[in-house]
Amino acid sequence: MVLRVDQIDVYYGTAHVLQNISFEVKQGETVALLGRNGMGKTTTLRSIMGLNPPTNGSIRFEGVEICKLAPNVIAKRGVSYIPDDLRIFPDLTCEENLEIAARASGRSGYWTKERIENLFPLLADRRKQKGSSFSGGEKKILSLGRSLMMNPTLILLDEPSEGLAPLIVRTLLETIKKIKGHGVTILLADQNLRFCNEVCDRGYILEKGTVVHGGSMTEIWDNDDVVRRYLVV
Amino acid sequence: MNQYWKYFLMLGCLGALVGIGFVSGPFVLYLATRIMILCIFALGYNLLLGRTGLLSFGHAAFFAIGAYGLAITSIHISAHPLLGILIGVTAAALLSLCIGFFCVRHTEIYFAMLTLAFGMMVFALIWNLRSITGGDDGLYGISRTAISLGIVNIPIRKDYQFYYFVLLFFVASVFLIHRIYSSPFGLALAGIRENHIRAEFAGLSVKAYRLGVFTVSGAFAGLAGSLSALLESNVAPFSAHWSHSAEPVLVSLIGGLQTFSGPLVGSIVFVALREVLQRFTYNWMFWFGVLLLAIIIGFRGGIVGSISDAFRKYSRP
Amino acid sequence: MGESLLDVRMLNKAFGSIVTARDLNFSLCRGVITSIIGPNGAGKSTLINVLTGLLAADSGEIWFQGREVTREPIHRRVKLGLGRSFQVVNVFGNLTLFENLAIPVLALNRRAKGMIRSIAHLKEVREDVEMVLTQVGLIDEAYMVARSLSHGDQRLLEVAIALAAKPRLLFLDEPTAGMNPVERSRILETIRELSQTGEVTFAIVEHDMDIVFSLSDRVIALHKGKIIGDGSPDQIKMNPQVREVYLGEEVA
Amino acid sequence: MDQHETTRRDFLKAGLVTAAATALGSGIVKPVGLWAATPNIKGPIKIGYLTVLSGTLAGYGEFHKMGALMGVEEINAAGGIAGNKVELEIRDSTLAAPACIQNARYFVDSWGADFLAGVDSSGQALALAPVVGELDRVLMVTHAATEKLTEDEVFKKGIKQVFRICTPTYQDGNAAAFVAKDLPVNTWATINPKYEYGYTTWNMFKDTLGKLKPGVKFTAESWAPFGTTDFRPHINTIMDAKPEGLYSVVWAGELITLVKQAKQAGLFDKIKHVMFPVGAAMDVLEGLGPEMPDNIWISGRYFFLYPDSDRNKEFVARFHKRWNHYPAYVSETAYSTMYAFKKAVEAAGSKETGKVVDALAGMELDSPAGHRVFRKEDHQAMYEVPWGLTKADPKYPFKIMGKQIVIPAKEFFNRPPFEGPGTHPPFKDSK
């Protein structure tokens, strides 16, 4: 078991944003958190990363309790978070963005700068350019590359398909599959059921801060009732 | 808190203030007068900081203009205190209108820095225009002549007389500022503090309101300045220095930014604390700093804020 | 189509190389619920920002009710009747609901200006505020602090603030995002009711196609700052260009 | 270590000594002198002292404190004032008027002070004058030098409670002109503080020197704001003007800075005649040490090697033993203030303000700084402070005054009524 989230509660001020959420992710799996906007998908990812620590409950990563750890410690343990707004460091060049992730996390492994630049030739072309000059789609690639540089065990991927042209979504899908092929575990949050269906093995559906349904992707895809109630608008 | 309790408390405070005038020795009267003047300054200031969310480091300039306005009037035109105060307050309001016009385009740290710059320009002017302002010696020997109202002359020369004179302005200011808090204008200010873009989309001209409140709080600073010139019988350029602008900030923070009565409590603590500390140690600054730290870390909402929070928790278990 | 409320002529807006409006021309008409659709990044939010004054247009003209407002500040457009709600919750968090709505009501009410008179004594203001609160169904929470409301209720409040400014034309930016079905139907109902009285004309940015097609009389589809489709919901459904960029073969 | 406590402990010590003296004395020695006949002075005599104890000039406050404390200790050890113990409380009055006024009010209204003393800045002194008039307590100014205090507040407005024991700006402006007239200098320039003290002294200097030596020119002025740490631009201004003489009343730490920076810029090589009217302050001399150039004209409000009297030598010796410092001018004025109060109270036979004012006005006081007379008209103490050229002395780790000139006070002190002919030096009758 790579990740086990057990009955966590998260508050923003007084608002009870996540209520008693539990789920788990196994080694090598790609798991989707589904649900409409504002249902708590992003918050779930952030609380795993330690950015919004839960007030109670437990989060175990590779069997170790990480609930009370600081984000940087969690990152060093091998969790990598790609937020929906990507957050490329604008003052740093493409190359620096990649290197900093490797060195800050202190992790090494299969993914090296060369391998990543092979996977995404774009990053090799724009090696010396500042992060602020990248377009939305390019930032997405760079943020994936940056994440891989950490050689993470688990990638938390927020809204990967949002705001991308269909062609780029296609590329993204292929990329995620490739990454998956290297045995990286991925937990992604998205609204797009079709997209998730393409890459994910299992899915959990969030509704107003609770997990209302969980199952294999094919099961969810076929479960018309669930789809209609929680996903389709 | 229940409404009646509020009125009861207010009446009690007023009674106590009137009582102080009867029973206290001159030093307590002097300190109390000083506290009330600081209250007027801080209450007006907190309209800007606590209510509108703008941190100004230039209010000492308006305080000083109020004081110099009164002093110059009393030396060159007429020693009638009310005329002096009128001119002082008007001058302060006009100056804050002019300075505010430039400053309200910015917020946050930029606003603070801009007001600091303008305030210090006023300070530099006061320092250098020696023929009018007396340079660093300031203007001194301002007398508290009786207020002539046609037939009667009301003397304000003695400590207790002046105490009641200031008390009058103090009560009027508290009342006025309290009304501003609950007025449409005051609500608009709170809206601007909470979310200025939304306020604009609610149909408020945010800049105009900011300028409005800047002017109003500048006018109260001017009033405080005029009264302080009468109390101390002099006015010096350092009253326009930025470090003097820090005083209402400290007072508001000590008492509590988001509360109406915060500056009142803050003023008392600020003046009394320093006075008491000075009796025990020459290193009063050190202990004052330590106590400030304790207040920031221990009472995050200021004294009033923390107490009313505690009160709420206690009364609603 | 009825009388034209808003006219946009040759509007341009770009951020660096990213064009969000290119020579846009269109009109919005009284009583016609218009939806503006388009994929993410199509320039919908930017368009609303330009029309309501949050962003300045690079070039072009905006006319509202026969008056040019291209250079008018936001609050003046609001007073003319050009309102909006926000995509993210954007309310006065530490104020009560009553106060939240009193702000726009007071901003419009000349007699309610002033620094001395207490709001509590302004009867007409209270009536207006309570009317809007009733309309959106938040009257029971009138004296709660906005921050303590649920997300959905805050969204409702968001729309209510916009309504309280008595707009003639109201832009709603994803009004139903994050709402539960009950809240959603309530807000849709409110929109329909208000639209029928003819007081307010709605222009809506929405991702939910069901809502778009069930609610709107007219749909404008944007893509990269250009109008690629404009017409009734049925016409848009049929429009091949729209299908391609938006509804089309999304993934796979 | 809490300095306040030290003070308290010192009092306690002094008190014990006094108590022991009285206990013994009452049996053995009969009370003699004036106070034996005046039992109407009750209780301790309280003196509130106002000085700066924080910020850049806090050092001055420390020197005030040393002088005042030593004076009080001596007086108490010798039986107090008319048999009453003297109590001294010192408060940090910064350099701002409001703090000073608050402390004065505290001393009088809350603590019950009989006398006030101290005050560093001119602005404070001017602001405080009407307040002490109202509080009706004698204020002895020991440092603030503005001539307006005695000319306007005391003489013209009649605030009789104010006295000054230190020399006023006359010493820095007029007296400097008397020294300057004999120097082979025809063009003068100044780097002066950018506040009233600087303006006033320069104007006095120009005015008096212009009369004493017609034809002398004043070629450049550079005004340094309070707290200047970089005098380089000012030095440039002066050196551009190429004057023969430089006059500067820049004082305290700023003067140290000015001298050091001027030296580096070669100013003292180009300009041979330099006058620092407050250069003889101990903090400046000690602070500069051997770096103070030779042959600079300096003066002050008192210099510990003048006068060459036993009174002064004993004072300096005791002071050095007690504090391990040579007395600064504020130490002497603070110290002598205590004796002035003692003499006045004992002469008046009362500590009532009105009577003490009468006793003080016109009173002569033998003090370490020499013979002082408090002028009746404006309550300004008349006494002489020498001017001298700096030189090294193996006995001291700093420069002292070599060749000295003493200009009689009556020749350069402005005279009442301060307006009209014959009120500003030079005076025809004095020659």
Place this chain on the structure above:
Amino acid sequence: MLQSLVHVCLAGISAGMFIWLVASGLTLVFGVLRVLNFAHGSFYMLGAYLCFAVLKAMGGNFWLGLLLGPLVVSMVGYVMERYLLRLVYHLELPYQLLLTFAMVLIFDDLVKMIWGAGSIGSPAVPGLSGSVSIAGREFPVYNLFIIAVGPLVALGLYGLLEKTWWGRIVRASASDREMALSIGVNVPLLYSGVFMFGAWLSAVGGALAVPYVGLLTTGMGEAIIISAFIVVVIGGLGSLKGAFLGSLIVGLLSSFGTRFMPMLDMFLTFGLMAAVLLWRPQGFFAEG
């Protein structure tokens, strides 16, 4: 006239470099921690006093003082950041200002308690005490040294931030604290480090100022911090490039102002600050 202009310029540049040493740390700390530190001037003062203390204890070696004094100050900075400042990062601006303001009061009185209230004179630096003749007028060697040190510090900072691993992390954390955390940067530790470094820079400025100003006073921090604030604001908050240019401008402005418009000095500087804020609130080097 030429001689005059040259020296007015030199005086302005050396004055600017003193401000720069303080402003660089101030702007660096603001850029990363987003805290405007009033107590930064106190580090300047502490740097001067501690350098002096070491100098006295170690037999007059200024360079040793310059080395050790600022190190102690950076430890003080660490304590302040770790145990006080960290508590107010999430609070509003006035609270942060208030906290640092309280620290100014405390530091000032502490220095007074330890070293006494008076001004302390300090000796010149051996080897740098003389003057050289430039355009026919003496100019202190020490000021030339400062004029050289300023740009060196600027270059060093540039290299540190642009070329080193640490600098990259600092820049990354400055622009996005949360993301930096998420890739494993120990941001709290980094904040401490940056704060210590800023304190160290300011302390070095203080220690270097001592031989030139020639004395130590308890209020010396306040005087410089206002100049530094002005510089940091007109250069654009958080911009090192801007602060360097701003320091030069303010130094030259005050030098030329003193020489040619003596009655306007303070008015000019604050007028410039207001003008820049109105015209370009983001400072000289802001993009867009």
